[in-house]
Amino acid sequence: MDFFSQQDRARRNTRYLLVLFILALSLLVLLTNALFTAFLWVGRDYNIYVGGSGWEGYLALFSWERFGTIGLAVTSTVGFVSLIRWLQLASGGRAVAESMGGRRVMRQSADPYEQRCLNIVEELSLAANMPVPALYVLPEERGINAFAAGINPTDAVVAVTRGAALQLSRDELQGVVAHEFSHILNGDMRLGIRLASLLKGITFIGDVGHFLLRMGAYGVGRSNRRSESSAALPILGLGLMIIGWLGSLAAGFIKAAISRQKEYLADASAVQFTRDTSGIADALKVIGGFLPGSLVHSARAPEMSHIFFGEVRHRLWDGFATHPPLDMRIRRLDKNWNGQFIQRPEVRYATGPLSENHTQTGVGRAALVAAAMASSLSDQSPATGSSPATEDADFALQNNTTEQIPEALHTAVTEPLGATAAALALVTARRNSKQLEATLNVLREQGVQGQLELVLSLLPQVRALGPGHRFPLMAAAMPALKNMSTPQYRQFKTTLLSLIRSDGQTDLFEWCLFQLLRHYLDPEYLRVENSRPRYRHIAKVRAPLRQVLSVLAHQGNGDSSQAFALACNDLQLTQMTLIPLEQCSVAEFSRGVHTLADCYPLLKPRILKAMALAAADDGAVCPVERELVISVAAVMDCPLPPELSLG
Known part of the structure; x- marks a missing residue:
């Protein structure tokens, strides 16, 4: 797709x-x-x-x-x-989820079904190289349904009905959520x-x-x-x-x-994400055999019927249906279907432990992501779900290191204070002994009560992290960071920016970290202006491309000139020369990236592909190169789909 x-x-x-x-x-x-x-x-x-x-x-x-x-x-x-x-x-x-009666699911939820939904959303977020969207549940809805809402991926939410959380197996629920993720990546939400x-x-x-x-x-x-x-x-x-x-x-x-037609595309995209047709096909079969079906009784549901996974009301005539008939959707996914829906007893309460049917590991790409998340921890923690580890851990984390995220660090980022402290610790950990005192003074002056102590307690573990685990840590912290109040976020953003400037310079990692957090958190708390397409042709952005590609080419371990030339050839740009390292500045790089954010949608994947080629020129993508490409993609508001993932 x-x-x-x-x-x-x-x-x-x-x-x-x-x-x-x-x-x-x-x-x-x-x-x-x-x-x-x-x-x-x-x-x-x-x-x-x-x-x-x-x-x-x-x-x-x-x-x-x-x-x-x-x-x-x-x-x-x-x-x-x-x-x-x-x-x-x-x-x-x-706003859409709450208008439907949705309730946000927190990581601290004791409901095992909600925990499973959270794990699936996190797995698919990593597979799609995008931040974890907030998860909502519609607690009063028995029907099996779900939707994704938002203006862009930065403010997206995924919502599932209680019926979907209870009635579907893990594979089936994974297919439904993957269907909603495709709506996010396809740009369907704004429409x-x-x-x-x-x-x-x-x-x-x-x-x-x-x-x-x-x-x-x-x-x-x-x-x-x-x-x-x-x-x-x-x-x-x-x-x-x-x-x-x-x-x-x-x-x-x-x-x-x-x-x-978009529902057919989203079904196909769900198969691409999970590498399995049976999950989403069986979910549709369960809906067909389930008495409440996919009905949603919220008063706002008919108005927003086009964003749901299935029909929210019975219709006498399918001519005005927002979704294709179930049997047609199923046959596109399962050509050997015998026409029989899946009959399953209704699960009404979720108080006991999950059954074996509900704890089976997902398949394909998202299953490897879940396994990698589990193996990245020294011990299994309650926050990581029950997915077993596999030897393919570096596939999901997109790096070749074998270092692990400490359990205490991973647990700390599941609540807002710990998540903000981890972000501040990532900046503090880069300071030498002479710069450290000035950095700590910034935390004393602007930090909230108890934040300095928490940063100091996390600092040794953060310093032990390899570059390949810094962004996965922030991805895990994103749901907690979105749970802050607006004043708390403003304070955190001010403190982080002051911390970055405390040594009088901004390095590339600090730019990447700040841009990533700003891009994905600002829409949660502030009204932001999205970039508008201005540049339709690659020739219009030659100068900013030269800046961005030059900086990227200098980050790898291979020949920077060769990496730069490879990217230019892929973009069919001739007579462009590599900018020497000493002339590359973070300020010019930042201006170049924000200019590229104004390119037309079909131009952005060409740029990202060229950057991926430059990063992999020496046969391997180092963690710094990967962080750089992910940050550029975030600023360009262009999530990396699976085919452009950096491995």
Whole structure:
């Protein structure tokens, strides 16, 4: 699956959505004008209109001035409602999950089913080379369903229903979550939020009609004096409700037109992530044989039906379904399916230990990731799940070292104070004895109570970490870092930046660490402006590419000139020369990376591929090169899919 092509297709689908929205809005304007004209025409007893009858009398009421006024009113109302809905949903996936009744799952959760979901999300995050998204559970939903929400991967969340957590085996749940991860990487989430916002504007007219219908009935019932002035309101309200119903049909058609093909793509991507077709195929079979199916009873679910794994409501006609039929999805994954769904007794409570069926290790790529995470610890800790170790640990951690993350260090980063202390310790550990006192003074002045002591306690273990384990440690800390309050995050960010500047210079690792944390945490707490595509052709970014590729070429153990030339040849850039190491600065490198972030989606994978070729020029990707490429990909808002992973 070419995730970058799908991201570009998602951008084109946004334009397609806009065209369909304009057509639907035009239809609503015409219908509203027709309704208002009919309202005038039938107002015979209230002297609203006195004139001819029949079709000619109806047409005689038409007025271009009234048409423009009504059209402007409808367009303004729809636009205003869509904007308000966009602002509500654009705050991140958390707002969507909480509006559905979701509850965030913490690492400290004692529920074994929730722990298993957390482990799966972490495994797939490592497999996708992206930060761990927050996990939510919909505790009141018996149906088997899930969704991913957010504007971009930095503020994404994954949510599963309680039914999915209880009813599915580990392999099946892994397939469902992998399906949602593909929506994150394919760029479907932003399209889904835009779709929900625009369609809310279209269906709002029906809400107005319902309000007028109730107000009219209320006015008639109150007094005879008010009845003459309000008796026409139910007629107008009923008409608007009918228009709103037609708008809902148009909204359903738009959702079906855009969403259904994406579900097939996401199913295929889930197979690519897990290297197994049976997991997601069996999950679909379980839904077919499960009485509640994939139904979701949240009041907001129909509005957001297009972001779910399965249908949230029964439909009399599949023409407006946002998802393909189950049997068609299953047959694309399992060509030998006999047509029988999986019947499984419903699990209603999750108080005991997991059964053998629910603790089996995942398969393929994500299973190796889980095994590697387990083997990276000196002992098995409760926070790491029950996945057994394998000899292929370095595959998941993307490095060739055999050093281990201490258990105490891994445990510390599962809560916010320990996670922030670990990040600060990573910077402090790079200071020599002369610089250390100045660094500690920064912590004394700006650190929160108890943070200095915790940093000092973690410092020996952090110093013992090899470069290949620094970013995996931060990946493990990311969920805890997202649990801070906004004032706590601002304080942490200020302290980290002061710590980096305390020695008067910023080295490459410090830049990578700060950019990685800023990029993935800022959207959780602050309103940030995403980069906008500006550069469609590689020639437009020659200068920043030269800076970035030169810095990367100097980090490896091989011939830097050869590595630089290899990347330039892959990008078909001629007459570009390597910048000498002494002329490479972190400041220029940073400016170059942020310029590359403004490239068009299909240009970014070419750049990342060229960087990967340069990093692997000497036959091995060292941890520093890997950290550099991952940080650049993060700033470019371009998660590394499996085919571009650095091994």
